[in-house]
Amino acid sequence: MQYNFNEIEAKWQKYWAENQTFKAENNSEKEKFYVLDMFPYPSGAGLHVGHPLGYIASDIYARYKRHKGFNVLHPQGYDSFGLPAEQYAIQTGQHPAITTAANIKTYRRQLDQLGFSFDWSREVRTSSPEYYKWTQWIFIQIFNSWYNTDTDKAEDIDTLISVFEAKGNANVNAVCDDDIVIFSAEDWTNFSIVEKQEILLKYRLTYLADTEVNWCPALGTVLANDEIVNGVSERGGHPVVRKKMTQWSMRISAYAQRLLDGLDKIDWPQPLKDSQTNWIGRSQGASAIFNVKDHDEKIEVFTTRPDTIFGVSFMTLAPEHELV
Numbered sequence: 001m002q003y004n005f006n007e008i009e010a011k012w013q014k015y016w017a018e019n020q021t022f023k024a025e026n027n028s029e030k031e032k033f034y035v036l037d038m039f040p041y042p043s044g045a046g047l048h049v050g051h052p053l054g055y056i057a058s059d060i061y062a063r064y065k066r067h068k069g070f071n072v073l074h075p076q077g078y079d080s081f082g083l084p085a086e087q088y089a090i091q092t093g094q095h096p097a098i099t100t101a102a103n104i105k106t107y108r109r110q111l112d113q114l115g116f117s118f119d120w121s122r123e124v125r126t127s128s129p130e131y132y133k134w135t136q137w138i139f140i141q142i143f144n145s146w147y148n149t150d151t152d153k154a155e156d157i158d159t160l161i162s163v164f165e166a167k168g169n170a171n172v173n174a175v176c177d178d179d180i181v182i183f184s185a186e187d188w189t190n191f192s193i194v195e196k197q198e199i200l201l202k203y204r205l206t207y208l209a210d211t212e213v214n215w216c217p218a219l220g221t222v223l224a225n226d227e228i229v230n231g232v233s234e235r236g237g238h239p240v241v242r243k244k245m246t247q248w249s250m251r252i253s254a255y256a257q258r259l260l261d262g263l264d265k266i267d268w269p270q271p272l273k274d275s276q277t278n279w280i281g282r283s284q285g286a287s288a289i290f291n292v293k294d295h296d297e298k299i300e301v302f303t304t305r306p307d308t309i310f311g312v313s314f315m316t317l318a319p320e321h322e323l324v
Contacts (some may be wrong), residue, residue, distance in 0.1 A: 013112055022066075022074065022117040030071035035062040039077040039124065042103035043084035047110045059116045066117075074117060077124025078104050081132060083221060087235045100127060139206065146203045147175040147254040154254075160203055164188045175254035177202040205251050212320040215243040222247070244320070256282040290315070297323060 016022065037058050040051055062074040080100045088103075089096040104125070111118065124131055145154040150173050163172055168184040180202060183191075191199070201207050214223040218238035222245070227234050259280050263273045285304035292299060301315060317324050 024073040033070040041084040075122040076118040080127040
């Protein structure tokens with residue numbers, strides 16, 4: 001018997017699309033199950049073999065769970081905002097909006113031809129204002145928060161202002177900058193608006209700091225370590241230099257213990273939990289301050305083994321240390 005795949009697959013793909021066969025119900029008595037793929041970058045002329053390599057496995061699992069009676073949410077989208085889309089636009093000489101839309105159209109056609117069971121009613125495009133407005137919203141929520149170590153959670157910055165107005169900051173237990181100056185409620189009242197905002201920035205969960213980054217002049221952006229291969233950018237092969245720049249940072253270390261505690265509550269393989277534990281990198285120890293002979297400078301060193309401090313014979317400063 002001959003399998004006419006062109007005719008049969010086109011027939012059923014048309015049926016799935018018209019009947020929204022794979023649409024997850026918002027209100028259902030079925031148990032919920034969520035299957036999420038990594039969204040592809042629409043920064044090429046079409047899919048490559050790596051895309052279906054991952055999507056096939058997750059699609060098999062999504063179909064299996066549907067057959068087991070679950071209400072499966074299996075969305076798809078496009079990571080279309082950022083460096084890959086910009087680079088593709090530069091290479092082709094076209095506006096990113098044009099190249100992104102054209103590439104998405106091709107990707108969608110190819111994904112449909114592969115027969116994946118995606119819920120296209122929930123398609124996501126990260127370059128869409130309807131999507132990235134929520135990224136901006138999340139940043140604002142974090143910016144307007146501080147971490148209260150007494151309650152072990154983030155709270156609205158207005159609650160901190162209320163404490164400053166009533167008592168000053170002497171008894172505030174927060175995750176904050178190291179160079180906090182103690183002030184009274186009267187001092188706070190007399191501070192200018194600029195001074196108050198500068199103080200609050202030392203407590204906010206997002207703050208400005210001079211940070212060593214991987215700067216790529218050709219791309220005009222900061223790159224993550226995994227975007228660099230052999231000292232050049234993965235995209236375009238441009239030189240990358242280490243540079244100190246003012247960046248927005250987050251006090252994610254405030255959540256270290258909560259993240260570690262959360263690992264005990266999820267059903268993950270132990271090797272994956274171990275890698276997360278190492279990535280979080282929470283450590284307990286002490287800071288030791290060393291005098292420098294014939295100089296006024298002092299060097300502060302953190303160690304998890306203060307009991308071995310008397311055995312120290314030398315120390316090495318990192319290239320980005322302010323003394324270097």
